[in-house]
Amino acid sequence: MAPRxxxxxxKSLYKSFGGFAADVVAAIDQAAQDGVDIISLSITPNRRPPGIATFFNPIDMALLSAVKAGIFVVQAAGNTGPSPKSISSFSPWIFTVGAAAHDRIYSNSIVLGNNVTITGVGLAPGTDNDGMYTLVSAIHALNDTSAGNDMYISECQDASNFNQDIVRGNLLICSYSIRFVLGLSTIKQALETAKSLSAAGVVFYMDPYVIGFQLNPIPMRIPGIVIPSPDDSKVLLQYYNSSLVKDETTKKVVKFGGVAYISGGIKANFSSSAPKIMYYSARGPDPEDSFLDTADILKPNIVAPGNYIWAAWSSLGTDSVEFQGENFAMMSGTSMAAPHIAGLAALIKQRFPLFTPSAIGSALSTTASLNDRNGGPIMAQRAYSNPDLNQSPATPFDMGSGFVNATGALDPGLIFDSSYDDYMSFLCGINGSSPVVFNYTGETCGNSTMNAIDLNLPSITISNLNQSTIVHRTVTNIGSNETYSVGWSAPYGASVKVTPTHFFVGNGEKQVLSVFLNATMNNTIASYGRIGLFGTQGHVVNIPLSVIVKISYNTTAG
Structure with missing residues (x-):
């Protein structure tokens, strides 16, 4: 992303036992001492730490110190979506990144003898010339001495359990259970089994107990496919079982009637609709917090490519058995999306060396794209199962400001800037926070009344709009002199007015915008609008607006 x-x-985490917050804090502190410009964390805590408020956890406070030192902090949103408030990165000084798909996919499929096609994953070659091959399940290819010795025998981990005469030249069907997820069984070993038995290829069906697990396209040296859907796996097994001919007396298989071929998944397909928000990408706005109803902070901040990402891999690495010996690996998750943003932040920092961390985040946010490659709205997957059949237009709580636009971020026109002192005032404004702030920072709180809504963020999030409120935002022109016009769309249940509606701002000058919001109708769920600043030099600044209207009425006795 940033070649120079x-x-x-x-290193603060280890595969064998993970790590602790203290390890991550030590790494952050060391990076700050070393003078880095950007910190990228493809890690999130496995639980919300206890304390006065979510923001006062050790990692977030260490990152606040990094921001004080001028470091831009990027963190993965977490892979706990698609449920609301599932975000694992929540502080306003952290730039939180969700995961979106790009249009390059490696689709593999198996075509059954009844003309049913089942899609799956696997960076594998296809079978020769699309000819049909006989399907043989591992449990029907056992040596007589192997029967009943191993309850996991269908996972194809040991070639000595199987009769080569039955398997040779056929497609071997193996099961993919939770043991593969845990690393107790491996696709690599199953492929070795198939190869030693002279199988034409391998087909893995998914155990119904493996739910919601994201399968990466796994490199295979022989024709193979993993069917990630339990429902599709049932289709395969029903066809296979219905095609068997068994001896009526012994119940042994006397003929394997099911046939299929594997199309192969090495060649990329670029026809997919993209970007779209992946089902696993954590959603905002804020985490549940017993001390705060909400913090009125938009999360995630942005989304970036995070699904099926090719990246360099150490051939000696042991973190994933399937990629041992490989120089590249393809993985998915918000951990893959965060480094994209870190790299683009480096490019922005190179172009604008004096940019503060919040200015970098603003440039990325206000220029983000709102549409997919076909010009339609960016879609968000809403379910683990059949995610492409359960999707709807993405909201700011799915995608933040939108999908990152690398070119636009290098020429944002206007920026929203916030300082370390602003974040401190926000923390001090939380009831009972003064001793906690002093404990972490050594600084004493004054009489701060700043709320999250007062932070100069490139977004507006209001979780409890009762009657009316005024929000102020200040923009700074980092481009040439320009005149801007202001437009907006109001969320459902509220009216919006922004002043001024037109303004001229010179290079280096600031302009205060006042946003008046008035509740018109109760709405128990969030509704969304948008404010746009349109410059005469071609700059467009997008500000997402998220509101929940909760009107309360005073009554008097008559």
């Missing part, structure tokens, strides 16, 4: 950037790596 220097990369510093700090």
């Amino acid at each position: 950037a220097h990369i510093a790596v700090y």
Whole structure:
């Protein structure tokens, strides 16, 4: 993403036992001492730490210190979507990144003898010339001495359990259970089994107990496919079982009637609709917090490519058995999306060396794209199962400001800037926070009344709009002199007015915008609008607006 950037790596987590917040804090502190410009964290805590408020956890406070030192902090949103408030990165000084799909997919499929096609995953070659091959399940290819010795025998981990005469030249069907997820069984070993038995290829069906697990396209040296859907796996097994001919007396298989071929998944397909928000990408706005009803902070901040991402991989790495010996790997998750943003932030920092961390985040946010490659709205997947059949237009709580626009971020026109002191005032404004702030920072709180809504963020989020309110935002022109006109769309249940509606702002000058919101109708769920600033030099600044209207009425006795 930033070819001339220097990369510093700090190891704080280990595969065998993970790590602790103290380890991550130590790495953050060391990076700050070393003078890095950007910190990228493809990690999130596995639980919300206890305390006065979510923001006062050790990692977030360490990152606030990094921001004080001028470091732009990027963090993965977490892979706990698609449920609301599932975000694992929530502080306003952290730039939180969700995961979206790009249009390059590696689709593999198996075509059954009854002309049913089942899609799956696997960076594997197809079978020769699309000819049909006999399907043989592992449990029907056992050596007589192997029967009943291993309850996991269908996972094809040991070639000595199977009769080569039955398997040779056929497609071997193996099961994919939770043991593969845990690393107790591997696709690599199953492929070795198939190869030693001279199988034409391998077909893995999904155990119904493996639900919602994101399968990466796994490299395979022989024809193979993993069917990730339990429902599709049932279709395969029903066809296979219905095609068997068994001896009526012994119940042994005397003929394997099911046939199929594997199309192969090595060649990329670029016809997919993209970007779209992946079902696993964590959603905002804020986490549940016993101390705060909400913080009125938009999360995630943005989305970036995070699904099926090719990246360099150490051939000696042991973190994933399936990629051992490989120089590249393809993985999915918000952990893949965050480094995209870190790299683009490096490019922005190179172009604008004096940009503060919040200015970098503003440039990325206000220029983000709102449409997919076909010009329609960006869609968000809403379910683990059949995610492409359960999707609807993405909201700011799915995608933040939108999908990152690398070119636009390098020429944002206007920026929204916030300082370390602003974040401190926000923390001090939380009831009972003064001793906690002092404990973490050594600084004493004054009489701060700043709320999250008062932070100069490139978004407006109001979780409890009762009657009316005024929100102020200040923009700074980092481009040439320009005149802007202001337009907006109001959320359902509220009216919006922005002043001024037109303004001229010179290079380096600031302009205060006043946003008047008036509740018109109760609405128990969030509704969304948008404010747009349109410059005469071609700059467009987008500000997402998210509101929940909760009107309360005073009554008097008559």
